[in-house]
Amino acid sequence: MSETRKENRQIKFRVSEQEFQQLETSAASVGMTVPAFAKSKVQGKRIKSPRVEREGALEIARQLRYYNSNLNQLVKWININKDLRPESDLKGMEQQLDGIRKGIEELWEQLSR
Numbered sequence: 001m002s003e004t005r006k007e008n009r010q011i012k013f014r015v016s017e018q019e020f021q022q023l024e025t026s027a028a029s030v031g032m033t034v035p036a037f038a039k040s041k042v043q044g045k046r047i048k049s050p051r052v053e054r055e056g057a058l059e060i061a062r063q064l065r066y067y068n069s070n071l072n073q074l075v076k077w078i079n080i081n082k083d084l085r086p087e088s089d090l091k092g093m094e095q096q097l098d099g100i101r102k103g104i105e106e107l108w109e110q111l112s113r
Contacts, residue, residue, distance in 0.1 A: 003034060020034070023038060029049060030047050030048065030049050031049075031053075031054055035057065047103075056110070060107050060110065060111070063103065063107055064104075064107065066103075067100045067103050067104055070096065070099075070100055071097075071100055074096055074097070078093070
């Protein structure tokens with residue numbers, strides 16, 4: 001069975017342990033694998049450090065999943081209870097939406113720094 005790949009040529013080369021460590025350190029600093037880093041360098045691409053380190057990005061993704069879950073639960077409740085919207089429910093939904101909006105704005109500020 002043949003593989004279908006965008007790039008069909010493969011290059012293999014050897015480096016010393018020290019050279020590999022340097023490549024690994026450089027790649028990790030920009031959040032890339034060694035092969036992806038080496039390919040980008042050969043292609044002359046400008047490699048920038050990410051604005052958010054990996055752990056920070058994972059935390060932001062976790063928080064976004066939390067807000068997404070809350071929003072989905074709210075929309076599901078609204079769809080199930082289409083005819084039941086007492087004033088107290090509307091105020092509660094507005095508070096939930098406001099909390100979600102504020103949380104997402106805080107995450108956006110973290111990414112914009």
